[in-house]
Amino acid sequence: MKQQKILIKYILNSLTGKCKVVLISSDNTVNIIFENADNSQNTDYSTITLHIKSGLNRIKLVANRNTKIEFDFVIDDGNSLNYNLI
Numbered sequence: 001m002k003q004q005k006i007l008i009k010y011i012l013n014s015l016t017g018k019c020k021v022v023l024i025s026s027d028n029t030v031n032i033i034f035e036n037a038d039n040s041q042n043t044d045y046s047t048i049t050l051h052i053k054s055g056l057n058r059i060k061l062v063a064n065r066n067t068k069i070e071f072d073f074v075i076d077d078g079n080s081l082n083y084n085l086i
Contacts, residue, residue, distance in 0.1 A: 002054040009047045010073035012036045017067025026055025033059070036069070045072075 012019070012034065020035030033048060063069065 003051045004054070006050050006052055007047060007076045008033070008050065008073055009045050009076070010034065010071070011042050011045045012040075012073075013042055013070040014040050015068040015070065017064040017069075019061060019063035019067050019069050019071075022060050022062060023050060023052075024058040024060060026053050026057055 010021075012021070014036040016039070018035070018037055021033045023031050023033050025031070033050065034046070036042075061071065
């Protein structure tokens with residue numbers, strides 16, 4: 001099965017509650033990419049490299065009810081994509 005390497009640069013601040021970002025692979029395996037605890041404040045971006053299997057892969061934000069976050073990330077697989085969620 002062919003794999004692709006992608007780079008994710010992110011900053012995730014949890015104002016209230018807990019949250020995590022997971023990768024759901026093409027074979028429906030779920031892996032935590034990163035997570036954050038209640039009232040955690042980050043000022044610098046972190047970077048992670050993922051090896052993605054070919055097929056349909058999804059990245060999902062999972063949070064407790066009433067969680068408030070600030071989340072900004074960039075996915076670079078050669079074609080940069082920038083997302084900002086507040």
